[in-house]
Amino acid sequence: MITSDDSFSTLESASNQPQQILGNGVNTKYAQYNNTNQQMTNKPANHLQKQDKDEDTEHENVVQQPGLEQELDYEPTSQDSDEDLQEINDLHEVHLDDGEKITIAELKDAYWRRQDYLSKQQDIVEQKNYVQKQAKILAHSADSLAQLINHHMPADPHPSLAQTDPSAYQNIINLRQQALNIINHFVEEGRYPDKIAKELDTEHVEIKLKNENEKLENIFPQTKDPAQRESFFQNIFKIGKKIGFQEEEMKNIIDHRLLVLAHYAQLGLQSQKISEDVYRKIRHKPSVSSVPNRKKSSNHHRITSQQRAIQKLQKSGSFYDALDIDFV
Known part of the structure; x- marks a missing residue:
């Protein structure tokens, strides 16, 4: 292994024979190099050690400081990408029925x-x-x-x-x-x-009462009109009395479901009454026998006419005779 002292001695010996090593035309340059080499040889050893330490420190600083390669090697984590995606989703706009635009973030804020x-x-x-x-x-x-x-x-x-x-x-x-x-x-x-x-x-x-009234209006929108509302409750009171409720009991009803049941009970009783009236009219209506006989004779005449037309077609084979046949 060649040490620094050996390298300096080699350079010094070579400086005594410049023409043998470098030839003509380079004496001036070599002389400058030789002077520099001699100055380096005359420097104390502690200066060389200090220079080595400075080079090591500079190398460590270069290693510690993040360079361009470290910046290029940075890869975003899944947490960063999720946060970015969440921010993008929050900025997405939603169109309301009235044409107003609001972001997902505003919807979340309103919800919470x-x-x-x-x-x-x-x-x-x-x-x-x-x-x-x-x-x-x-x-x-x-x-x-x-x-x-x-x-x-x-x-x-x-x-x-x-x-x-x-x-x-x-x-x-x-x-x-x-x-x-x-x-x-x-x-x-x-x-x-x-x-x-x-x-x-x-x-x-x-x-x-306010909540029950809103539920009742959602089921029966006609109750929003004062006149129709009054008529609705009059019918409810009538059916309640018919079923057996007292007037005071009907006034104390708060649950809208009982009012809905009373309304449909009224419709059911009305439908039952109409059905009974129709059945009573049909039951007492006199029967008419002439209509079925007339229909029967009409069908018999139609069958006889068809048979005659078919027989005529078989004999003549005419196209016009075929048109006289009813295939329905």
Whole structure:
């Protein structure tokens, strides 16, 4: 293996015989090279080591820094491609019935906002139901306490006690008044929760009536018109009374399905009545025997005419005689 010292010694020996190695015409260039070589030979060894370290450091920096080849070798992952595809799909536009254009992202946002709204509405309904139950419990408890105190409240003292023992009479009057005050307090306190419960009941009934009315209008669009709606419910009340419902019971019906059943029950009864009337008319209608006999004689005449035409065709073989035959 040739070391750096050997290479420098070889170059130095060659510098003494320039014409033997390079020939004529290159002395000037070689002299410059020789001077440079001598300067390199005279440099200390630590300078060479420093140069080697700088070259190694530069090589490491080149390796560490991403080059063009590393950028070209980059391949997108499946996650990146899925995200890009999702962004493209979100930007896709959808045409609504009214001609408006909205993106998939806007549809998603509207869907989630509606879901959040429905969830919050459900929470509100549950909270109202809970408050309603608690209000009823409080009202019932207040009423029970008032009845309990009333049961243990002393009765009115006899008027004669005021003459015989005025102090005892006054004590009984005071105790009774205190008990009445407590009862009135519980009665007043029980009215507020009961009022809240009734208000929530009314609100719940109104919401249910609105929903049931919308369902009824979807099934019977004619009920949207006030005149037809009034006629519809008049018929419903009539059929309800005929079936056995009381008028108050019909007024308290909220479920639209019962109204639908009553409507079709009315149509069924009307159809049954029409069928019975038609059957009664047909049953009592006198029979006519002349029509079948006439039809029978007509068919017999037609068969006889056909037989004659066929016999005539067999004898003549004429085209015009063949046209007289009815092949139907």
